[in-house]
Amino acid sequence: MIKDITIGQYFPGKSLVHRLDPRIKILLTVLYIVMLFSASGFLGLGLGMIYLIIAFLISKIPIKMMLKSIKPIIPIIIFTGILNLFFVEGGTVLFSWWKLQITSEGLRTMVFMAVRIIFLICGTSLLTYTTSPITLTDAIERILSPLKAIKFPAHEIAMMMTIALRFIPTLVEETDKIMSAQKARGADLETGSVLQRAKALIPILIPLFVSAFRRAEDLALAMECRCYHGGDGRTRMRQLKAGVIDWVAVAVTVIFMAGIFVLNGLLPI
Amino acid sequence: MGILKTENLTHIYGEGTPFRKVALDNINLDIAEGEMVGIIGHTGSGKSTLIQHFNGLLKPTSGKVFVDGEELFADKHRLRDIRFKVGLVFQYPEYQLFEETVYKDISFGPKNMGLDDDEVDRRVKETARLVGLKPDVLKKSPFELSGGQKRRVAIAGVMAMEPKVLILDEPTAGLDPHGRDRILGLIKEYHQEKGNTVMLVSHSMEDVAKTVSKILVMGESNVIMYDTPEHVFAKAKELTDMGLTVPQITRVFVRLKEMGIDFPDEVYSVDYAKKLVLRLLEQKKG
Structure with missing residues (x-):
């Protein structure tokens, strides 16, 4: 019944990914998204996939959960897929009927986009799977705190x-x-x-x-x-601290990114 | 068969999950019409789960529930009709008030029953009188009233449906002594005037001892006793062992008996205690 509603999709665990500093995790997620969008060919995406699979394996999140996160966006994938299939021009014409035609370029774009969206969702759900909502808000507060200088609350x-x-x-x-x-x-x-x-x-x-x-x-x-008067001068019980592992994770991510840029330059397919 | 009856009623929460909990374990009850029953038992003994079965808000995991001879859940379409026979007042019922005026709120139940306007009007006015709400209160918004008044409005909302059985879950929780006496008084009055079956869940033994004709003791998902107050309070020791209190006056008399004064076991009302003490004094004089 109504009690079955789950908000957030945190999947408790003690893996390396769970223990990463949430601020770093948000940063890594952003880098991962940049990675996906800068990849111009399937090889680049393949590198993104390797990165995603490694992260998922370390996090010990069941593969079922990953598939579950894709389910709600299937209509979007299908919709963009159809648009790409029929409206992207170039390459050889594979099939044509009335005003519609399917080109090899269209087919390629459809697959490419679908794969990219799926990777995007999987990666970002890994963030919410491994970070509790409270920790996430903590991290968001810290990331946004420089904006306090311009009176952002x-x-x-x-x-x-x-x-x-x-x-x-x-x-x-x-x-x-x-x-x-x-x-x-x-x-x-x-x-x-x-x-x-x-x-x-x-x-x-x-x-x-x-x-x-x-x-x-x-x-x-x-x-x-209890004398709450806003954030000024408040200390916290859980201090966020980025340790060696966090910087290693950043380094690995940057290497993958570099790999994608190199692939883009060498094999732009 | 009584007005309420259960046959091997079992309810299990979260069956098939790690949180599985047996809330009711094979309960067989038969409650006669016109009875005023007090349900006692400590937190988690299954009281609330039991009463929610009586009007079909919960479905038994196994076993059967009969209301007025008719089995609940036998026919899904009859459920709503049967529900009108058993009025259930939840804990802190004032949080369910929602209408613009007290009058409209009390008439919500009767209107759902599909009664015509005249009948609804009669019932609203009658129950308002019964729970001691003055006619001018009926035009007010329920949100302007005091806590005790709100509670009475909410109870009236269920009474106006004129159920054959009225069940109240801790109707006096969170009220001051005056408000508590007032609620108990009106429940008693309702019972006397209508002669309907009333069930009362309570933590307070004093409240129960003063008001009811039968006591249902729940413990560990089971019915431990279902008997008259005399018989139940005669087992004062058993009750105390279960972590339940007995009325203060019973405790006094249990101690007196231990001190060697010959009193009966089942003293639970101050009036009866007074009579006993006076009789003893007479005997000593004579």
Whole structure:
């Protein structure tokens, strides 16, 4: 039922990838994306694939999880695939019918793009698989903190994200309770037209909002009672520290990137 | 067959996962119509799980539940109708209020039953009177009311459906002594006036001792006892061993008995205790 909703897709573990500094992990993910987009041929992409497979093997994330992350983007892959197939021109014409024609270049672009999107999603989901949402917001705060110089509220944004993540399970539980209570009063949530069903949500949404506001007020009060006054001068329990392994990971990534640039220069297929 | 009956009712949460937990283990109950039942048991003993089976919010993992002789889940389409026979008031029911006015909120249940406007109006006014809400409160927004008032509105919302069985999960939780007495009083009044079956989940032995005609003791996913207060509180030691408290007055009399004064086992009300003490004093004088 409603309890089956999982938010974030963190897959707990103790692998090397899990233990990397989250800031470095975000940096590596960005480098990986740059890598994929700078590869001009299949050999470059192949190098990207080797990088991805190594990372996945080290992280010990089951292959099933990787496939699961691709599932929601299949329609996008198919859509772009069709566009590329029919509208990219060049090379020899393989097939033509009415105004549509499939060229060898179109076929190549379709496969190339599809592979690139799949790698892109796999790589970025590895980040969320191996980093808990709280750690991720921590890292985002630290990465954005230089922007404080131009009055960008990095700490506040990270705090908002943390609180939101913290309260998702609470609100899910609350929704469950309210739904049971209204069902006990004869609320009918399962049958009727779309409009009727939307209307049937009112007895659930209003108490949910009221309780969310009440919780927000309580939380704000509790935070103030503990002298919370924003990010200035706050120290942290979990210090983020980039160690040797982190820099090794960066070095390896940079080498792969260099490899892709070299391949682009030598064999631009 | 009583109004509520269970046959080998078992409920298991998270079957097939590492979090598997047996919440109810093979429960057989038969509750007669018109009874006022108090359900006691410590946290996690399965009280809330049990009551949610009585109106089909939870489906038994195995076993059967009968309401008024009709089996729940035998016919999916009948479920909603059967649900109207068993009114369930959850813990902190005031958090389920949502309408613009108290009147509209109380009428939510009766309207869902498909009653006509006159009947809905009659029921809203009658239950409002029963729970002690003044007519001018009916026009107010439920969010302006005090905590105790909100609770009474929420209870009225279920009572207005005139269920054959009214089940309340900790109706006095989080209220001050005055509010608590008021809620218990109105539940008692409702029971006397309507003669319907009422079930009351509670942590407070004092509340239960004062109000009910039968006590259902739950422990470790099982029904330990289902009997009259006299019989249940006569086993004061067993209850204390299970980590449940007994009314203060029972504790006093258990100690007195240990000190060698001849009192019966089942003292649980102050009035009865008073009579016993007076009788003993008379005997001493005479």
